[in-house]
Amino acid sequence: MRFVVTLLAALLIAPIGSAAALSDLSGDELDRAAILAAPSVYRLESKVTLEALQTADGRRVELPPRARRLSEVGTAFAIAPDGTLAAAAHVAAPTPVEIARDARLLAQALAGMPHSLDAAEEWVEKTGARPIGASDVELTVTPARLLSENGGEVSAPVPARLVGAERSKDLALVRIDAVGAPALALHDVRTFGTPVTTLGFGPDGSDDRPEDEPRIERGKIGLSGIPDEQPDRRLAQVDLPIRRGDSGAPVVDEEGRAVGIVLLRYQDGGLMAPAEDVRALATAAGVEVDEGRSAKQFRLAMESLWELDLEQAGARLDQTLDTYPDHLLAQSESSRVERLSAADYRLDAGGRADGFWVALAAAGLLGAIVCATRLSQLWVRRAGDRPPE
Numbered sequence: 143m144r145f146v147v148t149l150l151a152a153l154l155i156a157p158i159g160s161a162a163a164l165s166d167l168s169g170d171e172l173d174r175a176a177i178l179a180a181p182s183v184y185r186l187e188s189k190v191t192l193e194a195l196q197t198a199d200g201r202r203v204e205l206p207p208r209a210r211r212l213s214e215v216g217t218a219f220a221i222a223p224d225g226t227l228a229a230a231a232h233v234a235a236p237t238p239v240e241i242a243r244d245a246r247l248l249a250q251a252l253a254g255m256p257h258s259l260d261a262a263e264e265w266v267e268k269t270g271a272r273p274i275g276a277s278d279v280e281l282t283v284t285p286a287r288l289l290s291e292n293g294g295e296v297s298a299p300v301p302a303r304l305v306g307a308e309r310s311k312d313l314a315l316v317r318i319d320a321v322g323a324p325a326l327a328l329h330d331v332r333t334f335g336t337p338v339t340t341l342g343f344g345p346d347g348s349d350d351r352p353e354d355e356p357r358i359e360r361g362k363i364g365l366s367g368i369p370d371e372q373p374d375r376r377l378a379q380v381d382l383p384i385r386r387g388d389s390g391a392p393v394v395d396e397e398g399r400a401v402g403i404v405l406l407r408y409q410d411g412g413l414m415a416p417a418e419d420v421r422a423l424a425t426a427a428g429v430e431v432d433e434g435r436s437a438k439q440f441r442l443a444m445e446s447l448w449e450l451d452l453e454q455a456g457a458r459l460d461q462t463l464d465t466y467p468d469h470l471l472a473q474s475e476s477s478r479v480e481r482l483s484a485a486d487y488r489l490d491a492g493g494r495a496d497g498f499w500v501a502l503a504a505a506g507l508l509g510a511i512v513c514a515t516r517l518s519q520l521w522v523r524r525a526g527d528r529p530p531e
Contacts, residue, residue: 164176164177164288164358166444166447166475166478167447167448167450169448171337171396172337172338172339172360172396174396174398174444174448175339175394175395175396175397175398176288176339176341176358176394177288177444177471178398178437178440178441178444179219179326179339179341179392179394179398179400180286180288180341180356180471181285181286181323181324181436181437181440181469181470181471181472182219182220182323182324182325182326182392182433182437183217183218183219183220183285183286183341183356183391183392184217184218184219184220184227184283184284184285184286184318185215185217185218185283185284185286185299185343185353185354185356186215186216186217186218186227186229186233186234186281186282186283186302186316186343186390187213187214187215187216187281187282187283187284187299188213188214188216188233188234188236188279188280188281189211189212189213189214189279189280189282190211190212190236190241190276190277190278190279190280191210191211191212191275191276191277192205192210192212192241192245192273192274192275192276192277193205193210193273193274193275193276194210194273194274194275195242195245195246195271195272195273195274196271196272196273196274197269197270197271198269198270198271199269199270201269202274203271205245205249206249206252206253208248208252209245209248209249209252210245212241212244212245212248214232214233214236214244215233215343215386215387216229216230216233216234216343216387216388216389216390217229217341217342217343217356217387217388217389217390217391217392217404218234218283218302218316218390219325219326219341219390219391219392219400219403220320220323220324220325220326221325221326221328221400221420221424221429221431222325222424222429222430222431222432222434223321223322223323223324223325223432223433223434223435223436223437224317224321224429224430225317225318225319225320225321225323226305226315226316226317226325226424226427226429227283227302227315227316227317227318228313228314228315228390228392228400228403228420228423228424229313229314229315229316229389229390230312230313230314230389230390230403230404230405231307231308231309231311231312231313231314232312232389233314233389233390234279234281234304234307234314234316234390235279235304235307235309235314236279237309238272238273238276239266239272241273241276242266242271242272242273243259243262243263243266244262245273246262246265246266246271247259247261247262250262279304280301281301281302281303281304281316282299282300282301282302283299283300283302283316283318284297284298284299284300284353284354285297285354285468285470286341286354286355286356287352287354287355287470287471288355288356288471288474297354297470300318300319300320301318301319302316302317302318303316303317304316305317305427305429306423306424306426306427306429308423308426310372310374310375311375311415311419311423312405312406312415313403313405313415313419313420313423315423315424315427315429320468322434322435322436322465322466323434323436323466323468323469324433324434324436324437324440324466324469325431325432325433325434325437326392326394326398326399326400326433326437327398327399327400327432327433327437328399328400328401328417328418328420328421328431329395329397329399329400329401329417330401330416330417330418330421331395331401331417332363332366332378332401332402332414332416333363334363334364334365334366335362335363336362336363336395336401337360337361337362337395337396338360338361338362338363338380338382338393338394338395338401338402339358339359339360339361339382339393339394340358340359340361340380340382340384340388340391340392340393340394340404341356341357341358341391341392341394342356342357342359342384342385342387342388342389342390342391342404343356343357343387343388343391344357344384344385344386344387344388345357345385345386345387346385356391357385357388359382359383359384360382361380361381361382361383361411362380362381362382363378363379363380363381363393363401363402363414364378364379364380364381364411365378365379366378366379375415376415376416377405377406377413377414377415377416378402378413378414378416379408379409379411379412379413379414380393380402380404380411380412380413380414381410381411382411382412383410383411384404384406384407384408384411384412385407386407388404388407388412389404389405389406390403390404390405391403391404392404393414398441399417400417400420401416401417402414402415402416402417403415403417403419403420435465436462436465436466436469436472439458439461439462439465440458440459440462440469440471440472442458443455443458443459443461443462443472443475444475446458447475447479452479452482452483453483455475455479456476456479456480456483459472459475459476459479460476463476
């Protein structure tokens with residue numbers, strides 16, 4: 143009995159990702175929101191090569207070979223089922239000034255010299271340095287994965303192309319060949335104190351976390367404000383840890399909707415642009431924002447699983463995979479449902495009460511066995527302590 147109860151408990155609460163530390167049957171609203179959002183999140187990497195830097199007065203500044211190949215990691219998330227993703231422009235479409243700054247920063251670091259982002263920015267502004275022979279920016283994205291069930295293999299990156307950018311708001315749109323992929327619904331709200339979660343690819347200090355597994359943080363929306371010298375731009379604070387690599391990460395509410403996009407680190411948290419800015423950029427680019435059929439089906443499937451209706455959850459996961467076969471989380475959840483069903487562990491919405499009493503009886507029986515065992519041990523111990531007759 144103890145083995146059976148333990149086995150069923152392990153099947154029920156096994157986390158869907160070690161680093162993410164989530165359970166697919168968690169009752170926490172933000173945990174559930176992260177699960178719903180994860181299939182729409184991608185690791186974004188941009189690469190550019192250059193020959194050297196040239197200052198405004200014509201001086202050529204040579205770079206070590208490693209500083210001629212720049213790579214920047216960020217996050218992106220789908221906003222339409224045609225494969226359109228929202229991202230931070232400074233990752234997806236870096237300007238010549240940003241390329242020069244990053245090259246200078248890397249060159250100083252490789253030379254073992256004192257270096258910082260602020261110092262590199264100051265040098266570029268002072269010298270007017272710009273890249274020479276810079277290539278077009280190469281973009282690739284990798285689907286986020288909350289699972290470790292495929293042997294730890296990292297999802298293959300796919301090429302992406304830039305389809306729109308608004309540098310004044312540090313927003314960009316990129317597109318991948320993934321028609322029918324799930325997307326995040328956009329929700330235009332930035333109410334102070336709203337609980338939110340982010341899924342980004344900034345480092346967490348863990349060496350064993352797969353590079354395609356996002357770091358999940360929880361917090362709240364803080365104060366909103368207008369940046370100096372940018373009266374047409376409005377940003378809001380997010381009171382949760384933000385690291386380099388989180389730029390472009392969605393800020394997700396308890397309903398699993400994107401209410402903003404992370405752009406900057408700020409004090410102990412970060413700054414996000416509201417979802418309405420992403421929507422406006424998408425409209426200008428002719429993109430129809432919608433979460434798509436596969437995202438809606440996956441949401442229904444997970445709602446069935448959270449109600450412990452395995453039969454309905456399995457059917458809806460099958461529908462999700464029929465719509466988009468590359469849905470990684472639906473694949474994993476479908477396997478989980480099959481294992482639970484094979485274990486004859488059925489607690490659907492109509493049978494939850496029966497399941498409760500079965501579980502209670504099992505727990506009671508287990509407790510009785512434990513108590514009987516302890517009483518027996520105590521009786522034997524006392525019998526052994528009696529003086530010989």
